[in-house]
Amino acid sequence: MNFLEECGIQSQVSGAYAGRWLETEGESLKVETPATGATIAEVTLAQKGDLETTIQAAQEAFLRWREVPAPERGEYVRQIGLLLRERKEALGHLVSWECGKILQEGLGEVQEAIDIADFAVGLSRQLYGLTIKSERPEHAMREYWHPLGVVGVISAFNFPAAVWAWNSMLALVCGDAVIWKPSIKVPLTAIAMTKVAAEVLEPAGFGALVSLIVGSDQEIGEGLIADPRLPLISATGSVRMGKHVSSIVAGRLGRCLLELGGNNAIIVLDDADPELALRGILFGAVGTAGQRCTSTRRLYVQKGIYPRIEERLLKAYASVPVGSPIDEGTLCGPLIDADAIAMMQEALSQVSAQGGEILFGGETLQLAGELAGGHYVRPALVRARADMQLLQQETFAPILYLVEVDSYEQALRLQNDVPQGLSSALFTNSMRESEHFCSAAGSDCGIANVNLGTSGAEIGGAFGGEKETGGGRESGSDSWKAYMRRQTSTVNYGTELPLAQGIHFEA
Numbered sequence: 352m353n354f355l356e357e358c359g360i361q362s363q364v365s366g367a368y369a370g371r372w373l374e375t376e377g378e379s380l381k382v383e384t385p386a387t388g389a390t391i392a393e394v395t396l397a398q399k400g401d402l403e404t405t406i407q408a409a410q411e412a413f414l415r416w417r418e419v420p421a422p423e424r425g426e427y428v429r430q431i432g433l434l435l436r437e438r439k440e441a442l443g444h445l446v447s448w449e450c451g452k453i454l455q456e457g458l459g460e461v462q463e464a465i466d467i468a469d470f471a472v473g474l475s476r477q478l479y480g481l482t483i484k485s486e487r488p489e490h491a492m493r494e495y496w497h498p499l500g501v502v503g504v505i506s507a508f509n510f511p512a513a514v515w516a517w518n519s520m521l522a523l524v525c526g527d528a529v530i531w532k533p534s535i536k537v538p539l540t541a542i543a544m545t546k547v548a549a550e551v552l553e554p555a556g557f558g559a560l561v562s563l564i565v566g567s568d569q570e571i572g573e574g575l576i577a578d579p580r581l582p583l584i585s586a587t588g589s590v591r592m593g594k595h596v597s598s599i600v601a602g603r604l605g606r607c608l609l610e611l612g613g614n615n616a617i618i619v620l621d622d623a624d625p626e627l628a629l630r631g632i633l634f635g636a637v638g639t640a641g642q643r644c645t646s647t648r649r650l651y652v653q654k655g656i657y658p659r660i661e662e663r664l665l666k667a668y669a670s671v672p673v674g675s676p677i678d679e680g681t682l683c684g685p686l687i688d689a690d691a692i693a694m695m696q697e698a699l700s701q702v703s704a705q706g707g708e709i710l711f712g713g714e715t716l717q718l719a720g721e722l723a724g725g726h727y728v729r730p731a732l733v734r735a736r737a738d739m740q741l742l743q744q745e746t747f748a749p750i751l752y753l754v755e756v757d758s759y760e761q762a763l764r765l766q767n768d769v770p771q772g773l774s775s776a777l778f779t780n781s782m783r784e785s786e787h788f789c790s791a792a793g794s795d796c797g798i799a800n801v802n803l804g805t806s807g808a809e810i811g812g813a814f815g816g817e818k819e820t821g822g823g824r825e826s827g828s829d830s831w832k833a834y835m836r837r838q839t840s841t842v843n844y845g846t847e848l849p850l851a852q853g854i855h856f857e858a
Contacts (some may be wrong), residue, residue, distance in 0.1 A: 368558070371558065410528070424523055447684070471521050487850075494839050503585065541563055618777045621656045645774040653758065665710060669711065686727070692748075731748075
């Protein structure tokens with residue numbers, strides 16, 4: 352396929368970059384597309400020695416990079432953004448073909464990387480500190496933000512380009528280096544994105560700032576999170592993974608930025624616009640085949656509008672085209688692999704025993720032709736009881752649980768009564784409920800939307816969630832502070848040495 356060549360992907364590629372592509376001698380990983388099950392390319396996995404080489408190279412590059420003025424660092428990031436623009440079409444096709452999301456979502460993900468590069472360029476001139484009034488005469492207090500060091504980025508399969516960009520574009524302008532360990536389910540997009548950034552940075556001797564290490568969790572992942580030379584680990588994945596990463600990093604007193612599970616809910620009240628709600632629900636539940644951390648998994652609908660919403664959803668689900676992710680008109684591509692299908696079927700097998708009813712879909716699909724080897728399912732609608740245990744867990748698949756509720760208060764209580772706390776949404780025309788939903792007494796999630804769905808966050812806002820979602824914040828707002836260290840500085844420009852709190856001490 353032409354887009355593979357345009358992205359610099361050959362039939363056999365190295366999975367380690369540290370300012371240069373390493374000739375690693377690890378085992379060969381066959382990368383398959385979930386669309387057909389066919390092998391796209393093979394990646395030579397990194398070994399333990401490659402990780403040491405990568406960390407050393409990234410650390411050396413950081414020590415020089417932190418001395419480069421931040422606006423100049425921003426200029427490098429601007430050039431990366433321009434190169435991403437030039438290759439957006441090819442990169443978007445690669446994202447779609449490798450992880451299974453439809454082409455428009457693949458292109459949108461690359462656009463996210465471009466947008467965060469633009470954001471970071473502006474940020475490079477706005478890494479503001481503070482001046483603080485001292486209680487002592489002829490003293491000046493200031494607060495500085497300084498580069499942190501080498502940042503480890505661990506990303507999941509469902510956003511193989513954007514999550515790296517969220518972290519790396521900000522880290523670069525903040526003066527840091529990045530070592531990226533992508534999911535071994537989608538290493539080709541990581542290699543292609545690294546090639547773009549390296550093309551800009553390598554000629555200036557800074558290629559190792561965007562190091563890449565594709566390898567196993569046991570050999571590479573464990574070594575990465577345990578290494579004290581990486582003061583920050585940004586990890587996206589399951590709650591189980593996040594708990595393990597945070598315990599290892601905390602044991603060496605490092606920092607974690609965690610983006611973990613999402614079990615997101617939409618509330619629809621009787622006064623909502625049903626067509627507006629339908630569009631938000633459908634994209635949230637079916638987009639990326641339900642494999643977004645912000646996918647809509649629970650739907651709480653007030654009883655007055657419930658019959659209409661259920662009827663409209665049944666019609667909409669029956670017309671959702673399932674097929675090749677790069678075909679125009681497809682709205683639901685494949686799941687990432689056979690394990691994901693098995694996980695979906697396991698969840699659906701428990702519906703009846705827990706008092707629910709499968710209204711539509713859920714079956715595995717055997718498509719024709721070259722798609723016969725792909726991992727396709729029919730998105731599922733489930734009429735659920737509010738107390739079903741399934742509603743407490745996140746199944747990374749297109750299953751939407753519909754629950755009828757009496758009131759906004761009941762729906763809000765049910766929405767918040769789960770371990771996760773990433774994204775939430777409310778559809779209503781009531782000003783009171785809208786404002787309450789976004790208040791301290793409303794949604795307990797990191798994202799609270801009104802009259803739009805749970806998916807589709809903009810890069811300008813801080814992205815992340817509470818509770819078992821991990822508490823991390825990436826992308827916009829002041830998320831850049833996670834990639835820097837804070838320093839308070841006091842300068843005495845007088846001739847006396849007064850102490851704080853009025854303490855007197857005479858030598």
